[in-house]
Structure formats: structure tokens, C-alpha cells
Amino acid sequence: MTNANYSSPIGRPQWIPTDSVCQEAREMASNGLTVAQIADCLGISESTLYAKQGEYKEFMDAIKKGRAEGIHKVSNALFEKATQGNVTAMIYYLKVRDRENWGENQPEPLREIPPMQIVVCSSEMLSKDFNDEKRIL
Secondary structure: OOOOOOOOOOOOOOOOOOHHHHHHHHHHHHOOOOHHHHHHHHOOOHHHHHHHHHHOHHHHHHHHHHHHHHHHHHHHHHHHHHHOOOHHHHHHHHHHHOHHHHOOOOOOOOOOOOOOOOOOOOHHHHHHHHHHHHHHO
């Protein structure tokens, strides 16, 4: 017989991101790990990670800050290489930062359309012209 007051949880215990988990997630995000990889490392599913980001602002902020730090590191390294004369880095930087002048998919220049003459006439005029053409044929 079961006791109605028995409150043993069924399934896994609830996962709550602690400060150390937030720091760990931030470091992983700063090293370029994807959400799926971060979730695997933390031992949770992707859906749990997304749900906990919605519940715990500090967890979401840690991942956002980590991503920003990673982008900052890489963009600084790219910029340094470009300014040191690395031609590949220069080309990539310019293609990304100045697409209008350096991008590969330059838009076609606009070609001017020659002017057109539009004549408006009544249906009577059209039928008269049509009948005149029939006589010629």
C-alpha cells in the first residue's frame, strides 16, 4: 500500500545552474563550443540548456558573454595578423568588413532601360485598326 504523503521525486533530480556551472559554460562558449557541445559537457540535453537559459538569466548571460569573449579573441587575432601583413587575413578582413568594395558577390550595375512610348486608345480604335489590317492581308 502506498503512503499518500510519500514525496519521493520520480526521474532525475532537477538541474540548477550554480555559479561554478555558469563560469564553466562561459569558458566553453568563449572557446567556441556550440550549444549542443556545452550541453553534452554539462551532462544535460539541449532542450534543458535552452529551458534553463530562460529560467536563469545569469546562466544565459554567462553563455552570451562567453560567446562575445570568443569572438573578441578571434577578431583581435585576425586583425593583428592583417596588420602584420598576412595577405590572407587582410583579404578576409576586408571581404567581411567592407563587403560593398571587397565582397565577391558584387551587384550587377544597373542598366538603363530605354524609354518606351505608351499609346492609349479606345476599343473602337483598336477594332478599326484590326479590320483595316484584315483588308490588307
